[in-house]
Amino acid sequence: MIHEVAVIPGDGIGPEVVEAALGVLDAAAEAHGGVRFRYTHFPWSCRYYAEHGRMMPEEGLQTLSGFESIFLGAVGWPGVPDHVSLWGLLLPIRRRFEQYINYRPLRLLRGLRSPLKGIEPGDIDLVIVRENNEGEYSNMGGRIYEGTPREIVIQNTVFTRTGTERVVRFAFELARRRSRRLVSATKSNGINFTMPFWDQVVGEIAREYPDVTVSSYHIDALAAYFVLRPKTLDVVVGSNLFGDILSDLAAAIVGGIGLAPSANLNPERKYPSMFEPVHGSAPDIAGKGIANPTAAIWSAALMAEHLGHPDIASAIVQALEDTLAAGIVTPDQGGSAKTADVAAAVKARVRGRS
Structure with a gap:
């Protein structure tokens, strides 16, 4: 089974966390067998806006309609007003495809600390x-x-x-x-x-x-x-x-915006749904390789579940939590791991080589 996925890496740390998340998704699919995800990348972003005067081509929504799902990294960059980037890409996708449910699970994962006193993993x-x-x-x-x-x-x-x-x-x-x-x-x-x-x-x-x-x-x-x-x-x-x-x-x-996944769902599946971390493009750390990929990886798990593979989704979240519990965390969580380090560790665990 092959699932066709449109990928919009976007701006800032978007391409970095997208690469990490899709690598984990592919590893989980390979480990479970019989499933593949085929990606088509689109360069629509604030850089695209700077070159073309719009966030995506006029036929962009029509192009996306041919995919089962959409995976988005992040949108936004200094010099492009937020309302331009938002209303030029993200919101038109949500509305054209009747993604009327924004589904946002939050859980305090093992290996992470809440800023709230007396809160332990599993409490939230x-x-x-x-x-x-x-x-x-x-x-x-x-x-x-x-x-x-x-x-x-x-x-x-x-x-x-x-x-x-x-x-x-x-x-x-x-x-x-x-x-x-x-x-x-x-x-x-x-x-x-x-x-x-x-x-x-x-x-x-x-x-x-x-x-x-x-x-x-x-x-x-x-x-x-x-x-x-x-x-x-x-x-x-x-x-x-x-x-x-x-x-x-x-x-x-539960520890920070870099941990928050989301799904923009069209529950009737008449149109593609879209999956994205909600942390934004973080221009201050873009290109440094230290972005937290947790939210993007978890968003990829939500996409797998929506496409009918709860076993793959469960394996990803379990491997992600095991990785964090092992102390492999990025600087925003008090660690020293790189984006690629976290992704590699999660991939190893979904493949059963932890």
Whole structure:
């Protein structure tokens, strides 16, 4: 079986962690037999933007539609505004292919330390389900009288029943398969239209899942709970903005943003899904060979699982955790290992030569 994967290494440390992750994925596929991943690389990035005036070609989305999956490294570079790189590549992919679920698992892995006192490996094991296509990141609004004292800026937030119901239902299904506990992020005491609507939909769908205990917390209180009582959290569902913020906070409490994988899912598999670490391009360490590949390797495992190979995914995550537990960690985690050192150690373990 051959899976066709579009690879966009992107900017900064993106190409470095992509190389590490795909090397591990290939080693795991080889060890399990019968599966291959065939990669087609695309140079779309801020460098491409500097040369062509756009982040990807006009036919880029059509090109990507022919692949089973997309693997992204990182996007962003000094000199290119973040809104240009984001709206020119990442967000169009998410929306064109209806990747309406942003799935972000966070776990304190063996070998890593949380900055939180008294937290040990295994104490934090949660998944954030983030709405990925609308909400606060809707591309609606504008500016008038720009640059004058009368300047007006409007940013519209759009919540649809279809968009809200499908992400909430996905989260309930996930909670049912895990601990049967779900937390919903809201701010209905201050945002008086969209958030009460969100709460209403959560309540309606909760009646379909009487076996799942659901709690609703205002986003400010929930952010505090992530720090003060992370052991109580399992599946958390939130809007585009809330899910984004909580995901980075969750990464911080398990050791850092370099540990956070993600999957942009089209659950119906009508379109390709996209997998990416969420750490960004890190221009300050690009080219030094010290980027932490953990998030990218874990993202590759999520891709393998989505493509129907949970055994490969499990082997990768187990080998990754064993590697970290052996003290083979990059400088951001207090170690001295290079990106390639971590990748080589994980590959050796998935091949059974640890």
